[in-house]
Amino acid sequence: MQQLKVCELFAGVGGFRLGLENTGHYKVVWSNQWEPSTKMQHASLVYEARFGIENHSNVNIETVETKNIPDHDILVGGFPCQDYSVATSLKNSKGLIGKKGVLWWSIHRILTEKKNKPKYLFLENVDRLLKSPSTQRGRDFAIMLRSLSDLGYAVEWRVINAAEYGMPQRRRRVFFLAYLSDTDIYLKLQKTEPMDWMLNKSTFNDGFPVAQTTQSLISFDLEKDLLSISNNFNKEKGLSPFLNTGICVDGKVSTLKTSPSYGGKRTLLSDILEKGPIPSEYYINASDLPKWEYLKGSKKEIRKTKAGFEYNYSEGSMVFPDALDQPSRTIITGEGGKSPSRFKHVVQTSKGLRRLLPVELERLNMFPDYHTKLEGISDAKRAFFMGNALVVGIVEKLGASLFRKISEFEKQVQS
Known part of the structure; x- marks a missing residue:
């Protein structure tokens, strides 16, 4: 199988790119990094210095027309955690749109407008996403899952703490993978019992095996209407129904509390x-x-x-x-x-x-030494980059696992 073509959004200093390209199976064909609050685009300067300026965009993603983004197999990014509530717009013929300035809707727009949609999504966020906002816990994630379902994607997610799998930093983030309905993984996921998928067959489990905790499986259907989810999801203000492991296929959510199952080397x-x-x-x-x-x-x-x-x-x-x-x-x-x-x-x-x-902070996120060292970039700014970055080792393991899964299911279908 050839390398998969990647579109990297909210690229920062290139953590996703490093992790995926380390596997040898992915090639970034377009990237975007824009920091709205600063005149100097420091992260983008580092990105360009390390990977070159070809096919790199340093403008506000909300202003980029979808036709200017090349077709790609997989869209990746660690998008900002914001309030994802839905607003109605009478002027907008699409009916439902998200609030302007909320960058999740830029991903949504690209997926909606792309004639050749990416077959896979690989996204990352703070684990607070599963329980935000505090007034309607889980609503934001429910909106995302429903909108991805409507676009034809099945989604699986996992909260991963890098240190629990031998990596040098206690950094807990939610990662999610999504598969378009014409992919072999989607069809496999659709036919597999949710519990079996999450504990055994999941793409996550190659690199990040888990065991079930005493908590039982929770299943529920998401309402079809996005505005209704925005207004009414978990209005009772109870705990979020989304646990640390889960899948959503055709708007049906199955979620489970799991614990890491790792006995390998640990980095201190x-x-x-x-x-x-x-x-x-x-x-x-x-x-x-x-x-x-x-x-x-x-x-x-x-x-x-x-x-x-x-x-x-x-x-x-x-x-x-x-x-x-x-x-x-x-x-x-x-x-x-x-x-x-x-x-x-x-x-x-x-x-x-x-x-x-700064070089020690880079090592804690498993970046190459001096990745962010550049003339004009202060040590404090380098530290800021690492506070925003993800752990490259997680991306690398998940990227390798996803590629294996795609190859394995393709072979099964062909045979």
């Missing part, structure tokens, strides 16, 4: 630390230590709002410095810079306490 925070000399600015000054200790420590105190209203504030302590014999905590976008912070990583070394280097 100590494994990724730089061995050579460390720039002095990464060490914590003794004068700043009390501030770090306060921010990392537990608190029970009375605080005041700007309006003068007093309230009780409490939070637990964090491990300080970070445990070297564990995978790291999740990198967030505010990781860079010298200022003391509750969430930045700090490690104990023979020369004192220090923050993590």
